[in-house]
Amino acid sequence: MTGMTRVTPLSAPPDERWARAALCRYCAPGDPSVAALVRAKGPVAALADLRNSAPLRERFEAALVDRDLTELDRLGGRLVVPGDEEWPVRLDALATAPRVGGRRTAEPFALWVRGPLALDDATARSVAIVGSRAATSYGEHIGGELAAGLAERGWTVVSGGAYGIDAASHRGALAVGGRTVVVLAGGCDVLYPPRNATLLERILATGLVLSEVPPGFASMRERFLSRNRIVAGLARGTVIVEAGPRSGALNTAGHTLAVNHPLCAVPGPVTSFSSAGCNALIRRDSARLVTTAAEVLEEIAPVGEVLALPLAGPSGVRDDLPAIARRLLDAVPSRRAVSADRLAGKAGLTVPEAWRLLGVLQDHGLVEHAEQGWVLTDLGRQPSGAAARQAAAGDVGADIPGGGSGVAD
Amino acid sequence: MTGMTRVTPLSAPPDERWARAALCRYCAPGDPSVAALVRAKGPVAALADLRNSAPLRERFEAALVDRDLTELDRLGGRLVVPGDEEWPVRLDALATAPRVGGRRTAEPFALWVRGPLALDDATARSVAIVGSRAATSYGEHIGGELAAGLAERGWTVVSGGAYGIDAASHRGALAVGGRTVVVLAGGCDVLYPPRNATLLERILATGLVLSEVPPGFASMRERFLSRNRIVAGLARGTVIVEAGPRSGALNTAGHTLAVNHPLCAVPGPVTSFSSAGCNALIRRDSARLVTTAAEVLEEIAPVGEVLALPLAGPSGVRDDLPAIARRLLDAVPSRRAVSADRLAGKAGLTVPEAWRLLGVLQDHGLVEHAEQGWVLTDLGRQPSGAAARQAAAGDVGADIPGGGSGVAD
Numbered sequence: 001m002t003g004m005t006r007v008t009p010l011s012a013p014p015d016e017r018w019a020r021a022a023l024c025r026y027c028a029p030g031d032p033s034v035a036a037l038v039r040a041k042g043p044v045a046a047l048a049d050l051r052n053s054a055p056l057r058e059r060f061e062a063a064l065v066d067r068d069l070t071e072l073d074r075l076g077g078r079l080v081v082p083g084d085e086e087w088p089v090r091l092d093a094l095a096t097a098p099r100v101g102g103r104r105t106a107e108p109f110a111l112w113v114r115g116p117l118a119l120d121d122a123t124a125r126s127v128a129i130v131g132s133r134a135a136t137s138y139g140e141h142i143g144g145e146l147a148a149g150l151a152e153r154g155w156t157v158v159s160g161g162a163y164g165i166d167a168a169s170h171r172g173a174l175a176v177g178g179r180t181v182v183v184l185a186g187g188c189d190v191l192y193p194p195r196n197a198t199l200l201e202r203i204l205a206t207g208l209v210l211s212e213v214p215p216g217f218a219s220m221r222e223r224f225l226s227r228n229r230i231v232a233g234l235a236r237g238t239v240i241v242e243a244g245p246r247s248g249a250l251n252t253a254g255h256t257l258a259v260n261h262p263l264c265a266v267p268g269p270v271t272s273f274s275s276a277g278c279n280a281l282i283r284r285d286s287a288r289l290v291t292t293a294a295e296v297l298e299e300i301a302p303v304g305e306v307l308a309l310p311l312a313g314p315s316g317v318r319d320d321l322p323a324i325a326r327r328l329l330d331a332v333p334s335r336r337a338v339s340a341d342r343l344a345g346k347a348g349l350t351v352p353e354a355w356r357l358l359g360v361l362q363d364h365g366l367v368e369h370a371e372q373g374w375v376l377t378d379l380g381r382q383p384s385g386a387a388a389r390q391a392a393a394g395d396v397g398a399d400i401p402g403g404g405s406g407v408a409d
Numbered sequence: 410m411t412g413m414t415r416v417t418p419l420s421a422p423p424d425e426r427w428a429r430a431a432l433c434r435y436c437a438p439g440d441p442s443v444a445a446l447v448r449a450k451g452p453v454a455a456l457a458d459l460r461n462s463a464p465l466r467e468r469f470e471a472a473l474v475d476r477d478l479t480e481l482d483r484l485g486g487r488l489v490v491p492g493d494e495e496w497p498v499r500l501d502a503l504a505t506a507p508r509v510g511g512r513r514t515a516e517p518f519a520l521w522v523r524g525p526l527a528l529d530d531a532t533a534r535s536v537a538i539v540g541s542r543a544a545t546s547y548g549e550h551i552g553g554e555l556a557a558g559l560a561e562r563g564w565t566v567v568s569g570g571a572y573g574i575d576a577a578s579h580r581g582a583l584a585v586g587g588r589t590v591v592v593l594a595g596g597c598d599v600l601y602p603p604r605n606a607t608l609l610e611r612i613l614a615t616g617l618v619l620s621e622v623p624p625g626f627a628s629m630r631e632r633f634l635s636r637n638r639i640v641a642g643l644a645r646g647t648v649i650v651e652a653g654p655r656s657g658a659l660n661t662a663g664h665t666l667a668v669n670h671p672l673c674a675v676p677g678p679v680t681s682f683s684s685a686g687c688n689a690l691i692r693r694d695s696a697r698l699v700t701t702a703a704e705v706l707e708e709i710a711p712v713g714e715v716l717a718l719p720l721a722g723p724s725g726v727r728d729d730l731p732a733i734a735r736r737l738l739d740a741v742p743s744r745r746a747v748s749a750d751r752l753a754g755k756a757g758l759t760v761p762e763a764w765r766l767l768g769v770l771q772d773h774g775l776v777e778h779a780e781q782g783w784v785l786t787d788l789g790r791q792p793s794g795a796a797a798r799q800a801a802a803g804d805v806g807a808d809i810p811g812g813g814s815g816v817a818d
Contacts, residue, residue, distance in 0.1 A: 138678055267676030267688055269547055270700035279676055283698040289691045291679035
């Protein structure tokens with residue numbers, strides 16, 4: 001799943017690359033007025049303008065920009081800029097996103113990238129998993145589980161490398177040999193926080209470590225906030241695992257909504273400070289409640305790839321399954337467990353496709369994962385006609401998990 | 410708050426009362442075809458029809474019905490039937506509700522009621538709080554807290570008297586001297602489950618214990634399921650505190666949706682079996698996530714009584730407050746704590762009204778409850794103009810709790 005190496009064509013011309021590197025050094029990350037100037041005039045002319053006026057006229061040193069690029073080269077990294085094939089075009093949505101937390105936002109001037117993956121490929125199917133540094137063991141457990149589940153299905157986990165949820169998520173992806181991308185607030189050689197340095201080194205070896213500021217730049221408060229928009233902008237969607245009522249993770253949530261990406265949150269005890277932000281996001285309909293990797297993909301994976309089944313629709317679930325999912329469901333033997341690999345073969349799917357579809361079928365209570373493999377549930381064994389008849393009778397209980405169970409209180 | 414005693418006018422004629430008592434003895438609770446017959450012909454003619462055909466022709470004994478009514482009288486209870494002033498008309502919605510869990514449903518023939526409150530008054534402002542018998546200490550804690558919070562605000566807590574969440578909710582209401590109503594599956598003298606007998610005796614003294622089956626009838630599986638529809642039908646809305654994926658509490662959830670009452674659920678850890686049903690209800694948009702009594706009332710209290718504030722609306726919260734809430738907010742001193750009683754006096758509200766509004770203001774982050782009383786938050790201290798300006802700028806962060814906090818991750 002890892003190890004996608006590719007010689008990246010450098011489509012953007014060298015003078016633009018150099019100008020963008022200079023903007024990274026001399027302007028605040030994502031400064032909206034500078035970004036607007038770059039959009040209007042291109043980076044070379046924009047930099048020329050800035051160099052002609054205060055305060056840059058006095059401070060600018062071209063040699064420092066050269067040194068940044070040399071240092072990046074020494075680190076084995078590369079500058080990725082708009083126009084490069086590796087540039088993740090999804091980030092461009094930051095240019096037109098509304099304010100978040102009172103601040104205007106903008107796309108980064110460039111990204112300083114280290115690691116063996118191509119950034120556009122690695123993030124094409126990616127989920128941001130973030131949360132409080134002050135995480136509980138519950139939160140770290142869930143962050144790791146979600147990340148592992150997503151990585152197993154071929155999705156890349158993007159996060160911020162911080163203590164707590166971020167680190168647990170990166171670790172969860174690595175644990176299953178999956179791909180993970182860390183967006184640092186400081187330079188891509190500043191492995192911060194220090195106690196996560198070993199983790200970050202491991203990510204460097206198989207994933208990507210990137211930043212919008214040059215090597216050597218320190219992790220500062222302002223840079224954490226601007227970093228969050230890149231995490232939200234790079235991934236297809238974001239999961240907040242734990243967040244206190246004023247946690248920085250909610251800033252990432254705001255950026256996710258600002259770029260119109262799906263936002264998910266993991267619920268937690270109402271007595272837990274660390275879940276208060278997540279519960280509030282769900283309560284306000286800002287985020288969809290998720291409990292498993294399969295549920296995350298229901299929200300985040302592109303339409304058509306994951307099946308958007310009706311969640312509480314009027315008709316029988318089985319009847320509404322797309323043909324490909326019905327075929328997979330039909331491939332599950334009625335009384336025996338079977339592996340996903342075998343099912344993939346029977347249904348004419350790739351193994352990752354089968355896993356993804358099995359997750360969806362599982363969410364709808366049609367199959368479950370037993371020790372020996374996948375098995376049909378009682379519901380999954382029902383012929384589709386039964387579901388249709390029940391639906392025709394307007395059965396409210398059919399919409400409620402267990403509503404039809406007849407179990408006494 | 411308790412002790413509302415009233416001589417109930419017996420509006421329904423005696424022969425109808427007797428016929429309904431007989432239907433309770435001889436027909437299954439809420440049998441939809443019998444209920445339809447009663448609706449079409451009235452209870453006296455319906456009973457006559459049934460007595461003329463098998464199997465009732467052979468089994469019917471009028472003396473047993475007399476004995477049931479005498480026993481109820483001896484217990485100090487009364488039969489409450491449609492047409493009585495005490496009849497809670499909200500229950501009539503059960504007559505037209507769709508199926509729940511595959512079963513048709515119907516209004517009860519009559520209710521066998523014990524306790525010092527008038528049933529219609531006691532349930533006019535009431536919330537059902539239910540959940541698993543196999544509750545965790547988390548669930549019991551939250552059930553008790555929500556019940557106490559609702560009871561303090563003058564709301565009645567309706568539940569089923571079962572172990573776990575039900576019992577914790579009844580206890581929470583009693584603990585603050587509030588009102589609580591228990592709907593039993595067996596007769597109103599069958600204090601089931603036995604280990605809750607002391608609790609049920611306490612409810613008898615200040616609240617209501619009721620059933621749709623005559624005294625002495627045992628608590629049977631079928632009766633638990635039909636009991637659930639009365640819990641859901643009596644209360645204005647329902648909160649599910651904990652429910653496993655196939656818990657009977659989800660049957661009550663189904664009945665709540667079937668009668669179109671608001672359904673709330675308390676979130677819990679995704680690792681907790683006992684929260685799986687609640688999390689699923691929220692995820693499917695069947696239930697609204699709630700964490701506090703004030704949030705429950707936002708969903709359940711009648712429009713106009715509790716203020717439906719915009720939760721993530723485009724304009725400043727303070728600007729959207731109804732006049733009465735702004736008046737209360739203006740009564741809170743800017744740097745000092747103050748009691749709800751004092752605030753009520755200053756704002757020209759009753760104390761329960763003030764508590765209710767304070768709960769809403771608290772949910773919107775404008776006030777908070779400190780040790781010495783109510784205080785303004787930073788947000789509550791902001792002049793309304795600031796909120797308006799922020800809103801005009803299209804600030805996404807304003808929609809997110811803490812989104813504007815600028816706290817680094």
